[in-house]
Amino acid sequence: MGADMVDWYARAEVARDVIRISEPHVNELVSANFWWLRGNDRDVVVDAGLGVVALREAIPGLFERDPMVLLTHAHLDHVGGAPEFGDRAAHSAEAGLLAAGVPASLYGAELYDKLGIDAAGEPVPELMIDTLPGPGYDPATYRVEPLTLNRLLGDGDRIDLGGRVLTVLHLPGHTPGSIALLEERTGTLYSGDVVYDSALIDNLPNSDVAAYRRSMEFLADLDVSVVHPGHGHSFDRTRLRQLAQTYLRGRAGVVPSPTRRCPDGT
Incomplete structure (x- = not known):
């Protein structure tokens, strides 16, 4: 990395052979975690960040064992770096959107418009990053490239890394093809955007409150x-x-509006 380049990614080992990677210079709306899991036979990376800075340049060791990237859903903050991986997997309901190109922008107003987010009177950030990753970087050039998947995932599928097996849980609501990954041996759940410790987003154009409630009932x-x-x-x-019970109480008696369809028809 050049002397003038920002150290874009933060890394922390949270368990044996489990590394959390995050992007501290990104606005909280799209500042996501992704997870590097090492198995005996191969590695996987759960999600892939915004893709503002090339992972191969910043974290070359990530690619030493030809990892599979497992995408929990098709939003820019989780799939931006995915085109760098040769082996890519996600739920079948997300495949069409990924192939078409995920809506993306580093400009706040443009991103809110593309994602169908109502700011509800709150200030919208001009840029979704608080610094440029390097001299000469132009935020207007940022995009998420269309990508095809090598493997379509469904509920109950298992990914064996050797000494570590992940089970796919299809938990729609945030998006039609949202998944979590459960390592049953350790009881570790990689939840993507299905659940996290903050206000959950269920009002995007392809969100589904009724499906989200069923997912939360399962997680509870x-x-x-x-x-x-x-x-x-x-x-x-x-x-x-x-968190699951709070969501269910907050959505008790809510009649969701008809679900709008994704570009892939799901």
Whole structure:
């Protein structure tokens, strides 16, 4: 990395062979975690960040064992770096949007418009990053390239890394193809944007409140030891149950509007 380049990614080992990667210079709306898991036979990376800075340049060790990237859903803050990986997987309901190109911008007003976000009178940031990653970087050039998947995931699918097996949980609501990944041996859940310790987003154009409620009912009873989410800090089963129940209470009696369809027809 050049002397004038910003150290864009923060890394922390949160468990044996589990590394959290985050982007501290990104606005909290799209500042996501992604997770590097090392198995005996191969590695996987759960989500891939915004893609503002090339992962191969910033974290070359990430690619030494030809990892598979597992995308929890098709939003820019989780798939921006995915085109760098040769082996890519996501739920089938997200495949069409990924192939078409995920809506993306580093300009706040443009991004809110593309995602269908109502700012509800709150100030919209001019830029979604608080510094440029290097001299001469032009935020207007940022985009998420269309990508095809090597593997379409469904509920109950298993990904074996050797000594570490992840089970796919299809938990729609935030998006039609939102998934979480459960390592049953350790009770570790990689939850993407299905659940994290903050206000959950269920009002995007392809969100579905009724589906989200069913997903939360499932999570409220799920036996886990720790949740590693797509945003914010990790938490335990007690907090997971609290978050699920809070969502269910807050959405009690809500009649969702008809679900708008994704570009892929889901």
